[in-house]
Amino acid sequence: MNRFKLCLNIILTIIILSLIGWNLSSFNQSSTSIIINKNQPNYQTGNAVMHLFNPKGKLDYKLIIDKFYYFSSDKISFFINPILTIYNIKKIPTWTIRANKAKLINDNMLYLYGDIQINNLNINSELKKILMEEGIINLLTRDISSNNQVTIIGRGLKSIGMKMLGNINTNTAELIEDVKTYYEIPNN
Numbered sequence: 001m002n003r004f005k006l007c008l009n010i011i012l013t014i015i016i017l018s019l020i021g022w023n024l025s026s027f028n029q030s031s032t033s034i035i036i037n038k039n040q041p042n043y044q045t046g047n048a049v050m051h052l053f054n055p056k057g058k059l060d061y062k063l064i065i066d067k068f069y070y071f072s073s074d075k076i077s078f079f080i081n082p083i084l085t086i087y088n089i090k091k092i093p094t095w096t097i098r099a100n101k102a103k104l105i106n107d108n109m110l111y112l113y114g115d116i117q118i119n120n121l122n123i124n125s126e127l128k129k130i131l132m133e134e135g136i137i138n139l140l141t142r143d144i145s146s147n148n149q150v151t152i153i154g155r156g157l158k159s160i161g162m163k164m165l166g167n168i169n170t171n172t173a174e175l176i177e178d179v180k181t182y183y184e185i186p187n188n
Helices: 004-029
Strands: 043-053 059-071 076-080 083-087 093-098 101-105 108-118 127-138 142-155 156-166 174-185
Touching: 127 156, 127 174, 142 174
Parallel strands: none
Antiparallel strands: 043 059, 059 076, 059 083, 076 101, 083 093, 093 108, 101 108, 108 127, 127 142, 142 156, 156 174
């Protein structure tokens, strides 16, 4: 009987040690974290169309892009050749914004770079087009600003100046410094 107990204890000890070893090996594997390279995007795609809705479920923005990169560590999105269409409350497109590149920070600040064209889609508006090389749009308030040269084209006028503040919802744009305005006088 003594011999039986000794064999049983040895077998149980081997089983317990095997289970402990197996448990430790799976513990080490699960505790190994995934190494994230901050220089590489967590997500990227090409030729995408995104529809962005407000909390009430109505369409606010449509974004068409050639390339998209998302970095989750910094919560920053980069867009190549973005075309942003802005919709009003009645789901009617009111503005289009084109740029060579854009960067979205905190899901509401859109930084635009290179050959920016902001076109008013309302044919009755006095403000027709805004051109600049760098600008910022707050997607929540729809305020727009630039600290560089801006050209504003309206009905019968063209203004060029440094620094601009405006708002897409109110169809306003104000040039702050070194403003030069050219008027077109229609022939009757």
